[in-house]
Amino acid sequence: MNHNTPLSPRPLRHLAEVHRRVLSTAQLRAHGVTAAEASEQCRAGGPWQQILPGVFLLRPGPPTSEERLHAVLLYAAREVPPAGVPAQPGPDEPHRPGYTEAMITGLAALNLHGFAAAPPLLSLERIEVLVPRLRRLRSTGCARIVRTPALPAPCVRTGLPVAPVARALADAVAGLSDAVTVRRLLTEAVRGGHCEAASVVRELTRARLLGRPHVVDAVDSLLAEGRAITEERLYRMVREHGLPDPAWNVDLRLPGGPHLGGVDAYWPEQAVAVELDTRAPRQDDDAMWSEYVRKREHLERLGITVVHITPRKLRETAEQQAAVVRTALMASGDRDPAAYVVVLPR
Structure with a gap:
């Protein structure tokens, strides 16, 4: 033969x-x-x-x-x-x-997702592959085994199963010590529209990577980047779907009374507010969510309608979110008048 x-x-x-x-x-x-x-x-x-x-x-x-x-x-x-x-x-x-029960993850996966900051595939000494935790495999040759209690649903890139961006990022960051590279990868994930900042932080938290100083610094920049992008999408939604201009990024306060909290957009005549949920899923997530709920319930007791929008909904279903806001504005005439509040720049 x-x-x-x-x-x-x-x-x-x-x-x-x-x-x-x-x-x-x-x-x-x-x-x-x-x-x-x-x-x-x-x-x-x-x-x-x-x-x-x-x-x-x-x-x-x-x-x-x-x-x-x-x-x-x-x-x-x-x-x-x-x-x-x-x-x-x-x-x-x-x-x-x-x-x-196997998918490409780490830097190779980011390359397949189209990340400009990811190195060429041939330059990678090892390719990381994600498998269930109980599989009896060892890293060898060009294969580096990464284990997980539960496999995520894979994406398909060039016909291959690839870990979702947020998971691939966490696996890549786990092996990186260069702060510049980590920052570039995290920033491209959000700026390039691959995923939301919150999903990246969630995976980094799960992988226990937020104790590394260079990762924490990159995450702080990532959250600021994600917030700016989400606000820009909100501006675009209002403009492109013909909604009336609101007061942007304002604090609400009762006359001579307590501070009610900040909102991202507010229509005073209709007493409708939009609040973007850009919380980072860290250890204080429950406390932050409780604060969101308390603020919303307080505003609604005063007759103010609060529309809560996540970055993902704003990115994927902007037309639907605009319809929700428009409905709230149109319904204001059927509600009892809201309490008078003072609107201040934030």
Whole structure:
């Protein structure tokens, strides 16, 4: 047998090109190649190479970034269907092997998500792959195993399962000590619209990374960046959906009485306020939420309608949020008059 010999009578034309080059021991066996034959092909100077335990590259030379990604997933996946699939795909549909309970994470995942601040895939010595905590796997070669109690739902990038941005960021930051790189990655996540600041902080908190000074500094900048972006989206929503101009970023106070709190937008004639929920999910999250609730309930007892909007809703459903605000403004005439409050710049 040589590298020009067909693997078996079972055809390979249903496989995408990379899946003809990177195969597992089980897939080779499904094509009639024994373990001994595979080892023979991987001898010194041979046409194949074993790049991870049980994973073979069916050509000489350094693996490409695409081949390394598939190899890492083949190594870490719990079950990979054999190369000859029982259900035949259509003539123009390449079969992609399933990568069960494994997904790319860390810097490689950020690269696949399109992060400009992420390094090139070929420059990464190891590719991180996320697996369930109880899997019996070890980091080896170009594969670095990252364990989690519960796998998130993967995103699909270039046909590969990839961890969501916030999770991939946390796994990347865990291995970084350079403050500039951490700040660039976190900032691009929010500024580039990949995810909200709160979801990033939530994952960093879960990974217990907020005790690192360079991470805390980057998070503070991230939250300020996220707040500014969310406010800009609120301005755009009001403008693009034809809502009347409110008083922006104001404090409300009873005449000669206590301070009622700040709101992001306020329509005095209709007594309607908008408050953006840009809380960071840290340890004091419950206390902060309780303060939000107390303030809203106090304002509503005074006859002021409070519309609570999260950054995610504002980003994904701005038209729907504008309709909610418009409805509140139109309904003001049917409500009892609100208490008079003093509106001050914040």
